[in-house]
Amino acid sequence: MTFIRKTLASSIAIATTAAMATAAQAEISDGAVRIGYLADMSGTYRDLAGPGGLEALRMAIEDFGGSVNGAPIEVFSADDRNSADVGANTVREWYDTRNVDMVAGLVASSVTIAATKVIEENGGLGIVSGSAASSITNEHCTPNHIHWVYDTYPLANGTAKAIVDQGGNSWFMLTADYAFGHALEGDVSRVVQESGGEVVGGVRHPFPTDDFSSYILQAQGSGAEIIGLANAGADTVNAINTASQFGVVEAGQQLAGLLVFLNDVYAMGLDTTQGLLLTTGWYWNMDDESREWAERYYERVGSMPTMVQAGIYSSTMHYLEAVQATGSDDAQTVREHMMRQPIHDFFARNGRIREDGRMVHDMYLARVKSPDASTHEWDLYEILTSIPAEEAYRPLSESQCKLVQN
């Protein structure tokens, strides 16, 4: 009994001290802003977000000054191993034991959909930077998360439309068999049909897959002009490499990488990827502001940032500014403030957060440079056109999100 009484007494003492500290710092809960970074830190999607994204998050916090209105900013991270269960359980644990205020990162779409449900149950806030599925702010939207960098809708709108316009009319889809692949396949098929093309066949491969030879052979057999790769990360790299071994391009078919990241192009090299059209939310070498930030990142990490890593910095800054302005880390207060503020920084142009949680901003259609045109090892893209924010993303009139009144 004595033990229990003592523990009880000391808990009350601690709680009182904590409460006094909180009172001094307006409404920031328990005296600190806690950010949990959840991403694939070791698997297929490591290089596009992973430890580099965590470093970008830390840069944002350092540039912000390390504290908000006197309350320190704490960061912790976990590897979701691309497993929805692991991701959801980690986030649940963060709410139960660590009072997390904002969940950042969020890469594989399947993990994100599971994790945002937990965030919603706990009335928290999540900022999704890595995921692609457009369903995250459509049928899976919640009032508790924001989707920052890109999604499958502009990817399809940008790349697929450009290719059909160039005369690539018949498509064979090679799709990663999970939420993201299905979303991208759906969006691309719609754009191809609307632009006057046709999807003649497809195959869904397990995620992740090393050996694409069998699927490439099926794609060759289909006779389609374009092989659309509705996958990402190492899967896309493997598929493109296998296609080059089987002489796909020499035989007259063309590949369309629908989600290609900077690190993928870097890994495959310009010999394999030159001429590839892709849609991106940001490119490190697109202007002075981007270059300036990217070079600071390069100093710390040793590689140039992907759009996801840049987006993590941008979204964290926007979040911290909202916490500072409102003096609160309450999810809805912060989210509402974030939605009122337009976003214009080194990452986002003409950016704003819509009621479905989608951050819309200008997107870019880019082409991978040829080895001759590239001046150094990270000089990889040429930006062809920009796609205005309001055209790039799914219009709210087509939204199935429960937060949108249609």
Next chain:
Amino acid sequence: MTMIFGVPLAVFMGQLLLGLINGAFYALLSLGLAVIFGLLKIVNFAHGAMYMLGAFATLLGMRYLGINYWAALFLAPLAVGLFGMVIERVLLRRIGHLDHLYGLLLTFGLALIFEGSLVNFFGVSGARYPTPELLQGGYQTGFMFLPKYRAWVLLAAVVVCFATWYMIERTRLGAYLRAGTENPALMQAFGVNVPLLVTLTYGFGVALAAFAGVLAAPLYPVSPTMGSNLLIVVFAVVVIGGMGSILGAIVTGLAMGLIEGLTKVYYPEAANTVIFLVMILVLLLRPAGLFGKEA
């Protein structure tokens, strides 16, 4: 066009051939595992990592030492084999008298360390290794375009597999090996250096994995996680063939490649799981594996 269950004959044949080539990798890797388990009773979870190290040795050898592919075919397995022998001498030997589980845990831990350290330096996107000039291009076979390199992989793997089988089952050295594991004390009494034999066997087993790694380097991106993705499948192959059965590992490896290849045509969603379904069936009906002896 002739159709087989709704699939054109040409596509069907192509898939069979590709399945066989993948099967050649399974065979090479499961052979190494079977040799190590059969003779040393070690469940070598570091096998995938050794395969990965073989591929990395090839890549880094070319980048920093200018070693070409053909030299790497010998040098990379040699280097990884020597490394394996050090591991056997320094670590595995000390737990030889304990339950198998300890060997499994130790080798699994080693695999995580090798993988984790390389991820730290190289990331997971993987690097490309160019196809050797002699093997670039391919043959138009009538039903598919067969890259020369894949044909070479099939040939090399099958030759190495059967040479290994012959050495263990048909030569005097192989007889020593088998006898040494059956009754080490008696062999020692005959004047055979059994501990040396064990070290050499482990080295040879992991060298086979490294050889598969060299073969894989121009096919798949060389990345630290390339081994762990494959290892579980290879273990399933070994279980299906019968733990420790040399011939079983080779035949099952090729057969599972074929089955997987066919699944990719008829029901691609199950391509990653079909081998495990076969494993469950085999465990239910013939727990010792297709080629295993009942204990």
